[in-house]
Amino acid sequence: MYRIVSKKPSDCSSSELEQFVKLVMAGGEVASGLPARVQKAVSLVMLFKDEELVGTAGLKRPETDYHNKVFREARTDKPPAEFPFELGWVYIAPDHRGGKRATPLIEAAMDSSEGVLAFATARENNEAMHHFLKNAGFVLSGVPYASRQNAGPKIVLFVQDAPDGKVAGQAV
Numbered sequence: 001m002y003r004i005v006s007k008k009p010s011d012c013s014s015s016e017l018e019q020f021v022k023l024v025m026a027g028g029e030v031a032s033g034l035p036a037r038v039q040k041a042v043s044l045v046m047l048f049k050d051e052e053l054v055g056t057a058g059l060k061r062p063e064t065d066y067h068n069k070v071f072r073e074a075r076t077d078k079p080p081a082e083f084p085f086e087l088g089w090v091y092i093a094p095d096h097r098g099g100k101r102a103t104p105l106i107e108a109a110m111d112s113s114e115g116v117l118a119f120a121t122a123r124e125n126n127e128a129m130h131h132f133l134k135n136a137g138f139v140l141s142g143v144p145y146a147s148r149q150n151a152g153p154k155i156v157l158f159v160q161d162a163p164d165g166k167v168a169g170q171a172v
């Protein structure tokens with residue numbers, strides 16, 4: 001049986017944190033500094049098949065340099081400060097894909113935002129991810145840009161639309 005668990009990192013056991021990091025790395029995330037980034041996330045979302053962790057998502061608190069760089073490279077007119085959180089680490093192990101579990105995983109991560117807006121990045125050709133992000137209320141912003149860290153297709157920036165006029169948790 002599959003189940004989704006969403007927790008603050010401080011509420012996770014060390015074994016859960018280790019498994020989370022391991023699976024995110026299996027998904028191709030850069031290992032350097034990952035445990036620290038996981039520890040300071042807003043929430044970690046875990047998809048379990050029985051007792052095995054088979055999927056992840058997270059609402060991250062991006063490092064300022066990286067945050068600014070993404071918005072600069074995408075040449076968006078949106079200010080990064082308007083989008084303090086980042087949706088990321090969306091990964092389901094290959095044997096467990098195709099079960100329509102990505103949307104609830106992403107929704108669980110976004111539920112922890114308490115109205116604070118988020119951004120996300122995806123490869124330009126990752127159409128499935130674009131589909132999920134648009135369904136979750138994100139819109140494309142700026143232009144595709146080449147990743148300096150990883151070769152491959154360009155990166156695109158998505159930002160959350162703020163239909164209710166909320167900016168960084170404040171009503172405007």
Ligand SMILES: CC(C)(COP(=O)(O)OP(=O)(O)OC[C@H]1O[C@@H](n2cnc3c(N)ncnc32)[C@H](O)[C@@H]1OP(=O)(O)O)[C@@H](O)C(=O)NCCC(=O)NCCS
Pocket residue numbers: 027090091092093096097098099100101102103121122123126127128129131
């Ligand atoms: C992205 C990922 C989490 C999706 O998980 P999954 O189990 O394959 O997908 P699900 O079964 O939950 O969802 C299938 C959905 O994707 C849609 N989809 C699949 N391929 C698509 C495509 N090429 N274009 C548009 N939509 C697509 C389906 O229509 C379906 O949509 P629906 O749920 O709205 O009906 C998984 O493939 C994965 O881990 N990929 C590698 C990591 C990755 O790319 N992460 C994102 C980094 S930004």
